Amino acid sequence: xxxxxxxxxxxxxxxxxxxxxxxxxxxxxxxxxxxxxxxxxxxxxxxxxxxxxxxxxxxxxxxxxxxxxxxxxxxxxxxxxxxxxxxxxxxxxxxxxxxxxxxxxxxxxxxxxxxxxxxxxxxxxxxxxxxxxxxxxxxxxxxxxxxxxxxxxxxxxxxxxxxxxxxxxxxxxxxxxxxxxxxxxxxxxxxxxxxxxxxxxxxxxxxxxxxxxxxxxxxxxxxxxxxxxxxxxxxxxxxxxxxxxxxxxxxxxxxxxxxxxxxxxx
Amino acid sequence: xxxxxxxxxxxxxxxxxxxxxxxxxxxxxxxxxxxxxxxxxxxxxxxxxxxxxxxxxxxxxxxxxxxxxxxxxxxxxxxxxxxxxxxxxxxxxxxxxxxxxxxxxxxxxxxxxxxxxxxxxxxxxxxxxxxxxxxxxxxxxxxxxxxxxxxxxxxxxxxxxxxxxxxxxxxxxxxxxxxxxxxxxxxxxxxxxxxxxxxxxxxxxxxxxxxxxxxxxxxxxxxxxxxxxxxxxxxxxxxxxxxxxxxxxxxxxxxxxxxxxxxxxxxxxxxxxxxxxxxxxxxxxxxxxxxxxxxxxxxxxxxxxxxxxxxxxxxxxx
Numbered sequence: 001x002x003x004x005x006x007x008x009x010x011x012x013x014x015x016x017x018x019x020x021x022x023x024x025x026x027x028x029x030x031x032x033x034x035x036x037x038x039x040x041x042x043x044x045x046x047x048x049x050x051x052x053x054x055x056x057x058x059x060x061x062x063x064x065x066x067x068x069x070x071x072x073x074x075x076x077x078x079x080x081x082x083x084x085x086x087x088x089x090x091x092x093x094x095x096x097x098x099x100x101x102x103x104x105x106x107x108x109x110x111x112x113x114x115x116x117x118x119x120x121x122x123x124x125x126x127x128x129x130x131x132x133x134x135x136x137x138x139x140x141x142x143x144x145x146x147x148x149x150x151x152x153x154x155x156x157x158x159x160x161x162x163x164x165x166x167x168x169x170x171x172x173x174x175x176x177x178x179x180x181x182x183x184x185x186x187x188x189x190x191x192x193x194x195x196x197x198x199x200x201x202x203x204x205x206x207x208x209x210x211x212x213x214x215x216x217x218x219x220x221x222x223x224x225x226x227x228x229x230x231x232x233x234x235x236x237x238x239x240x241x242x243x244x245x246x247x248x249x250x251x252x253x254x255x256x257x258x259x260x261x262x263x264x265x266x
Numbered sequence: 267x268x269x270x271x272x273x274x275x276x277x278x279x280x281x282x283x284x285x286x287x288x289x290x291x292x293x294x295x296x297x298x299x300x301x302x303x304x305x306x307x308x309x310x311x312x313x314x315x316x317x318x319x320x321x322x323x324x325x326x327x328x329x330x331x332x333x334x335x336x337x338x339x340x341x342x343x344x345x346x347x348x349x350x351x352x353x354x355x356x357x358x359x360x361x362x363x364x365x366x367x368x369x370x371x372x373x374x375x376x377x378x379x380x381x382x383x384x385x386x387x388x389x390x391x392x393x394x395x396x397x398x399x400x401x402x403x404x405x406x407x408x409x410x411x412x413x414x415x416x417x418x419x420x421x422x423x424x425x426x427x428x429x430x431x432x433x434x435x436x437x438x439x440x441x442x443x444x445x446x447x448x449x450x451x452x453x454x455x456x457x458x459x460x461x462x463x464x465x466x467x468x469x470x471x472x473x474x475x476x477x478x479x480x481x482x483x484x485x486x487x488x489x490x491x492x493x494x495x496x497x498x499x500x501x502x503x504x505x506x507x508x509x510x511x512x513x514x515x516x517x518x519x520x521x522x523x524x525x526x527x528x529x530x531x532x533x534x535x536x537x538x539x540x541x542x543x544x545x546x547x548x549x550x551x552x553x554x555x556x557x558x559x560x561x562x563x564x565x566x567x568x569x570x571x572x573x574x575x576x577x578x579x580x581x582x583x584x
Binding site for chain 2: 062064084085088089093094096100101102103104105109112113114115116117119133136137176177180
């Protein structure tokens with residue numbers, strides 16, 4: 001059900017799988033016994049009504065939350081908990097539901113911050129900003145300018161992001177995640193609060209990222225039209241439990257999903 | 267009328283009739299201001315990156331200076347003592363991260379602020395235990411800092427300039443310029459600012475909070491050491507030095523807590539304002555106004571710019 005782009009290239013091996021993951025906060029169960037996988041090169045949507053545990057799931061994958069039970073396998077390596085640093089180092093980048101940017105910094109610096117793990121010049125060269133440190137800055141700046149061109153935000157690169165409108169902030173945040181050259185990109189409601197035109201732009205960027213860079217994408221989204229158009233496979237959560245998993249068409253026809261969204265007479 | 271004349275006219279007449287004295291006063295204010303800037307800079311570094319108002323910055327100045335002098339007293343050559351002191355400040359940064367910041371992560375700011383009080387008293391006690399409480403002389407000559415004064419013929423008179431003050435101004439300026447470039451234009455600098463802005467976003471791009479905290483506390487330690495050497499060379503090294511930390515407070519209010527340029531400009535304004543006030547207006551009030559005049563200057567600025575000169579204006583989305 002891809003609206004644009006070529007054929008689904010290299011959707012193949014499992015890149016990340018979560019098995020039997022349960023997470024609770026005190027007595028509140030956020031996620032219970034959820035398993036699903038994300039395959040290389042696909043766009044995987046995670047949907048569900050409010051409070052279904054979607055964001056919690058992303059936070060588990062990205063290492064912000066540590067599940068009480070379950071396993072996470074990423075690139076063949078299994079662990080019971082992920083740490084944010086391991087996730088970033090291993091190639092997982094993300095954006096946040098309510099935009100978490102470095103507000104005082106310019107768009108350019110925000111995106112440069114995404115290159116942190118790729119830069120290696122040591123503290124003393126950095127202190128002098130000379131030699132390896134300077135070469136590195138220039139080289140990474142080049143990559144960042146490519147991303148800025150790709151996202152068409154050239155004219156705002158020197159603007160502190162706190163002053164940008166919401167839609168552009170989301171784009172800068174995507175840029176920061178892309179600067180990490182991730183293998184897996186987690187997008188938490190990338191189109192929330194956007195108007196139709198902004199949504200279309202963002203959808204285009206998501207598809208382009210998937211096509212051009214071959215980045216695997218897992219996204220949470222509420223707009224069903226967007227989800228059905230963009231994603232290869234969809235997993236549906238409700239009250240922390242997985243109720244469906246499959247192609248957009250399969251999921252759309254699934255009775256449990258319809259009940260979850262429309263409510264059911266008990 | 268007489269009082270008004272003395273307040274609003276007479277000082278300026280004096281400035282006009284004896285310009286060499288004015289230059290001398292300005293110079294002394296400038297040097298004091300540079301040192302205030304350095305202390306404020308230590309505060310700003312830590313506040314920016316970890317949101318902690320580090321009450322211990324003043325005592326870190328004393329501790330660094332004491333360590334340097336104390337090591338030298340025990341027969342360590344001056345430059346080796348300097349290197350060792352830098353290592354001690356690095357060790358302190360690691361200890362602070364491991365023993366204070368990490369266990370208290372996600373606690374309210376006031377808790378961390380109180381923890382720095384604890385650190386202050388620990389450093390006082392520990393410093394006294396190891397190096398003794400008596401006043402010491404800074405080993406400025408052994409470190410190759412110049413001494414003596416030069417007289418410059420200027421503005422129809424002689425202005426006497428201490429060489430150590432010139433050195434202090436130059437070193438402090440270099441340090442400030444270096445830190446500014448480091449913060450603005452390098453990976454670690456960006457990471458520091460990133461951590462200051464948003465912890466979770468910083469974590470998501472793989473920035474390690476622990477590493478950043480060690481780096482800022484170390485940087486603040488180096489600033490403290492520099493301040494300690496310079497200030498110690500002008501007076502002596504003793505625990506009384508930590509009152510200069512109180513001077514940093516009006517500087518911070520004036521400059522804005524999060525701004526490096528603010529710390530610098532604020533320091534200079536306070537330093538120069540204080541000396542001018544002391545020299546020209548002080549006699550009206552029987553002198554000694556230096557100790558509180560800084561706060562008056564800060565208050566006047568606050569009336570017009572509540573966020574400080576360079577502070578980030580707080581904008582709320584409604």
